[in-house]
Amino acid sequence: xxxxxxxxxxxQHIVETIHAITNIDITIVDENLQRLVxxxxxxxxxxxxxxxxxxxxxxxxxxQQYFIANPKDDPACLDCTRTSDCRELAELCIPIRYxxxxxxxxxxxxxxxxxxxxxxxxxxxxxxxxxxxxxxxSTMLKEKEYSTLLEHRSSELIxxxxxxxxxxxxLDSEKRILTTNDYINKKLQLAQGQFPPLPDLITAAxxxxxxxxxxxxxxxxxxxxxxxxxxxxxxxxxKGKQKGTILVFSDFTKMRESVLQSAxxxxxxxxxxxxxxxxxxxxxxxxxxQVAGKDVPVLLIGET
Numbered sequence: 001x002x003x004x005x006x007x008x009x010x011x012q013h014i015v016e017t018i019h020a021i022t023n024i025d026i027t028i029v030d031e032n033l034q035r036l037v038x039x040x041x042x043x044x045x046x047x048x049x050x051x052x053x054x055x056x057x058x059x060x061x062x063x064q065q066y067f068i069a070n071p072k073d074d075p076a077c078l079d080c081t082r083t084s085d086c087r088e089l090a091e092l093c094i095p096i097r098y099x100x101x102x103x104x105x106x107x108x109x110x111x112x113x114x115x116x117x118x119x120x121x122x123x124x125x126x127x128x129x130x131x132x133x134x135x136x137x138s139t140m141l142k143e144k145e146y147s148t149l150l151e152h153r154s155s156e157l158i159x160x161x162x163x164x165x166x167x168x169x170x171l172d173s174e175k176r177i178l179t180t181n182d183y184i185n186k187k188l189q190l191a192q193g194q195f196p197p198l199p200d201l202i203t204a205a206x207x208x209x210x211x212x213x214x215x216x217x218x219x220x221x222x223x224x225x226x227x228x229x230x231x232x233x234x235x236x237x238x239k240g241k242q243k244g245t246i247l248v249f250s251d252f253t254k255m256r257e258s259v260l261q262s263a264x265x266x267x268x269x270x271x272x273x274x275x276x277x278x279x280x281x282x283x284x285x286x287x288x289x290q291v292a293g294k295d296v297p298v299l300l301i302g303e304t
Contacts, residue, residue: 002030004096004104007140012037014136015106022108022122024115025105028096029056030104041111050107051082059093059105060148065127066093069120092126098141104123106133167229167249170236175215175245187227189249202247203208206231215245221252 015026019039027038033050035042042108050056055066055076068091077083089110096104108126110116119126139270167184169176178193185192188201199207202222210233211220220230229249236244 002032002034002036002103003098003141004028004030004036004137006144007137010140011137012210015039018108022118023229024119025109025111027107028104028105029100029227031060033057033060036104042109045087050105051080054080054082055091055093056105056107058148059095060102063095063097063102065095066091067123067127068092089113090119092119092123094127094129094133096137098138166246169247169249171215171245171247175203178244188225189251189269199227213264 001052011028015028015037016039018024018026025039025041027042027046027050028036028265029050030036033056034050035046035048035050038046049097055068058064058076059066066076068077068088069087071077071091072083072088080086089112090168091110094106094108095102096106108119110119164181165183167187168181169177169184170179175198177198180190180192180195184190190201202210202224206219206222210217210231213219213233216235218230218232221228222231223229228251230252232248232250234246234248236246237241
């Protein structure tokens with residue numbers, strides 16, 4: 001796919017606008033001579049590709065403009081494959097440049113005497129249009145590339161967020177929910193893009209406590225749909241100004257279990273911690289080691 005193919009909608013708007021102003025039919029082809037957009041008459045009467053050896057192809061090859069006042073007699077048109085049935089009365093081909101490369105051609109084609117006279121009388125103005133045209137299309141392509149990059153980066157970010165085993169929620173500057181990850185969607189039964197107001201979702205009390213912290217801190221535990229969460233809020237700063245907020249929903253039950261497990265592990269007593277060197281104690285320790293790894297009942301007898 002050519003670069004111009006990605007902005008066909010915008011290009012169609014350009015050719016329709018020029019046609020409305022000049023009454024001259026317009027078409028744009030890419031570097032493969034494929035016709036991308038055109039005004040209605042050209043669409044209905046001509047093929048989807050510009051002819052071989054036409055001034056369109058010469059314009060692509062040389063990077064020069066071609067103004068043809070009499071297509072059937074002009075030397076530049078003699079070897080065109082459509083010369084015998086050419087219906088154009090005048091033509092102007094302008095190369096479309098982007099990043100120093102010719103990526104297409106804009107053709108202004110007159111099929112009536114009125115359109116031909118307009119093209120002839122305004123030749124210099126139309127030929128001077130090349131630089132403005134390239135600037136316009138260059139801006140469009142850069143915006144398209146940037147938009148595509150943003151979409152790609154956004155997709156990567158969402159994929160990353162969905163791999164996190166915590167709830168993630170992005171808010172805009174008005175504290176409206178923009179997007180969420182799969183974890184919190186599943187826990188709170190949310191549908192992407194159909195979010196309730198934040199106070200309704202996290203409870204008015206939790207919202208108030210976050211607001212008191214200027215949405216920079218944590219509150220909780222907060223019970224939502226049977227799950228307990230610690231909600232942490234962090235501002236998104238752009239050039240020193242808060243443009244949004246990220247909320248992280250951490251499972252309070254798991255956090256509590258993790259703390260208890262950690263505390264238990266810190267208090268584990270091993271056989272090496274048993275104090276005493278008597279033969280009886282050593283024998284008891286050896287017996288204990290033998291059964292420690294087995295899930296069997298153990299009977300302890302003797303003095304306590």
